[in-house]
Amino acid sequence: MPSISRDEVAHLARLARLAVTEDELDLFAGQLDVILQSVARVGEVASQDVPPTSHAVPLTNVFREDVVRPGLTQQQALSGAPAAEDGRFRVPRILGEEQ
Amino acid sequence: MTAVAELMDYDEVLERFDPVLGLEVHVELNTNTKMFCGCANVFGGEPNTNVCPTCLGMPGALPVVNGTAVESAIRIGLALNCEIAQWCRFARKNYFYPDMPKNFQTSQYDEPIAFNGHLDVLLDDGEVFRVDIERAHMEEDTGKSLHVGGATGRIHGAEHSLLDYNRAGVPLIEIVTKPLVGTGARAPEVARAYVSALRDLLRALGVSDVRMDQGSLRCDANVSLMPKGTEVFGTRTETKNVNSLRSVERAVRYEMTRHAAVLAGGGTIRQETRHFDESTGSTSSGRAKETAEDYRYFPEPDLVPIAPAREWVEQLAATLPELPWQRRQRIQAEWNLTDLELRDLVNADALDIVAATVDAGAPPAEARSWWVSYLSQKANATGTELTALPITPAQVAKVIALVAEGSLTNKLAREVVDGVLAGEGEPEQVVEQRGLKVVSDDSALLAAIDEALAAQPDVAEKIRGGKVAAAGAIVGAVMKATKGQADAKRVRELIISRCES
Numbered sequence: 001m002p003s004i005s006r007d008e009v010a011h012l013a014r015l016a017r018l019a020v021t022e023d024e025l026d027l028f029a030g031q032l033d034v035i036l037q038s039v040a041r042v043g044e045v046a047s048q049d050v051p052p053t054s055h056a057v058p059l060t061n062v063f064r065e066d067v068v069r070p071g072l073t074q075q076q077a078l079s080g081a082p083a084a085e086d087g088r089f090r091v092p093r094i095l096g097e098e099q
Numbered sequence: 100m101t102a103v104a105e106l107m108d109y110d111e112v113l114e115r116f117d118p119v120l121g122l123e124v125h126v127e128l129n130t131n132t133k134m135f136c137g138c139a140n141v142f143g144g145e146p147n148t149n150v151c152p153t154c155l156g157m158p159g160a161l162p163v164v165n166g167t168a169v170e171s172a173i174r175i176g177l178a179l180n181c182e183i184a185q186w187c188r189f190a191r192k193n194y195f196y197p198d199m200p201k202n203f204q205t206s207q208y209d210e211p212i213a214f215n216g217h218l219d220v221l222l223d224d225g226e227v228f229r230v231d232i233e234r235a236h237m238e239e240d241t242g243k244s245l246h247v248g249g250a251t252g253r254i255h256g257a258e259h260s261l262l263d264y265n266r267a268g269v270p271l272i273e274i275v276t277k278p279l280v281g282t283g284a285r286a287p288e289v290a291r292a293y294v295s296a297l298r299d300l301l302r303a304l305g306v307s308d309v310r311m312d313q314g315s316l317r318c319d320a321n322v323s324l325m326p327k328g329t330e331v332f333g334t335r336t337e338t339k340n341v342n343s344l345r346s347v348e349r350a351v352r353y354e355m356t357r358h359a360a361v362l363a364g365g366g367t368i369r370q371e372t373r374h375f376d377e378s379t380g381s382t383s384s385g386r387a388k389e390t391a392e393d394y395r396y397f398p399e400p401d402l403v404p405i406a407p408a409r410e411w412v413e414q415l416a417a418t419l420p421e422l423p424w425q426r427r428q429r430i431q432a433e434w435n436l437t438d439l440e441l442r443d444l445v446n447a448d449a450l451d452i453v454a455a456t457v458d459a460g461a462p463p464a465e466a467r468s469w470w471v472s473y474l475s476q477k478a479n480a481t482g483t484e485l486t487a488l489p490i491t492p493a494q495v496a497k498v499i500a501l502v503a504e505g506s507l508t509n510k511l512a513r514e515v516v517d518g519v520l521a522g523e524g525e526p527e528q529v530v531e532q533r534g535l536k537v538v539s540d541d542s543a544l545l546a547a548i549d550e551a552l553a554a555q556p557d558v559a560e561k562i563r564g565g566k567v568a569a570a571g572a573i574v575g576a577v578m579k580a581t582k583g584q585a586d587a588k589r590v591r592e593l594i595i596s597r598c599e600s
Contacts, residue, residue: 012395015193015194015393015395016193017195054188054398054400054404055398055400055403055404057403059403060186060403060404060405060406061403061405061406061407062163062164062402062403063163063164063165063166063169064132064137064163064164064165064166065166066130066131066132066165066166066167066168067131067132067137068131068132068137068138068139069132069136069137069138069151071136071137071138071149071150071151071154072150072151072152072155073148074145074146074147074148077147077148077150077155077264078147085247085261086146086261087145087146087147087263088146088147088245088261088262088263089147089197089261089262089263089264090259090260090261090262091197091259091260091261091262092259093257093258093259093260094196094197094244094246094257094260
């Protein structure tokens, strides 16, 4: 049976930039465990000839013509930004490394 | 700043270790629009003017795939001898960074559109090295950050950063090689030659500008070492965004010598990204590499799968142009070149420009000679690329034609070329302005000949006595008198007939 540890929950929370308290770690580990076990139950039923479903609609190859469409002006683009400078979005100091 | 790294002498590295390379090349497609929205895909421009709710990652905005970008991806895959997926999906690669406003990159994970191919790479000495291709997949580029307040524009010491999302969402194809083993001492050269061959291929396909200086072609070089006699790969480092062919070669060589020194000293290599510094040719430590699990990939729910019909793939295969290596073989046969002559042309990056000169009407031998010798010297002397010289293939072809019709001698032709390079206009204008036309009027030549013979009666006597070789002195005098604008062969003929009469 799958299970998820408290440490794994803490790691996922960090990756998702979620501030999770010590108590919540225990709570979520238990809840996520239930979800994982439920999914595993479904997996037991699915045989090899049932492909995993990622999309509910049976569509493929939905493409767009390569034609330019008007977007936003610089002013519109920046209108919701908490801070802007020289036509660019201004963000606080980036900690850590260049991606 | 970290201390200067210990490096091992390159020859010693090769005595003790075998390098393993892995190259990831990102190429921006030159489609009209971005990968998932209709914003213009153009380099530069005022910041945040080619943006929309989709590429800014606004809630509720939905992506739609650019069909032309998929076509280009399939054509690249086919040109790299890859299999094309029957069915594949996009995936979300989740991480937080300000240059990606959605907080995930739409990419492909375990279902790339193209996989299992190869590219045969021509090395400097004519040897061919086969680079196996693991996969080519579709994704989108990120925005551009400007770090403000730091001393060098780098992230360290910056007070804040400014983001321009014009590039966010530009179609990107990532081409990944399988681990390259057996390159030995030639690892740095193989890396450069591969990126160079890939660039030529992409250019021939017309799918990208492939400008390394503008970032439309970028290379990340993975390097690891394994001790001689073992076959277990060592820990690799990934040197990011190495932005010229020369830097690719230098970065690989540097990492080999650095790894070797660490390993020989009993240390271990940390799996990390490294930054290449163009000015010093060295690399510096970056972030520790995330594992794939940390990106929490999952199938992109907003985009339906892509299932390229086999008929479509065949149609696209039929659109592949003559590929660079096929073109080289054809040109070698048509121009009757030896392997060495062909390689010199390729290495001098002169093949295209010589071909253009031939297309403008010049015979291949003359076209090749002008570009590979005289113009290459000029380019070297001024420190410019051959293709950046201010003379066009058509102008060179014109000069060659003027020599062929007898209007210019080779010496005068070089002066005409110098004039064109100096910005004096078209070849005909330079001839006119500098007064470089060959003196073809026999009467003018005869006058000069008579004068020279009169000035050197002893020589004239020798020629009359049958010592034809002595005519050289008279030819020289006539050439001097006509400022080099006479055809020496014609002058010689006239001197001899003059002395015989």
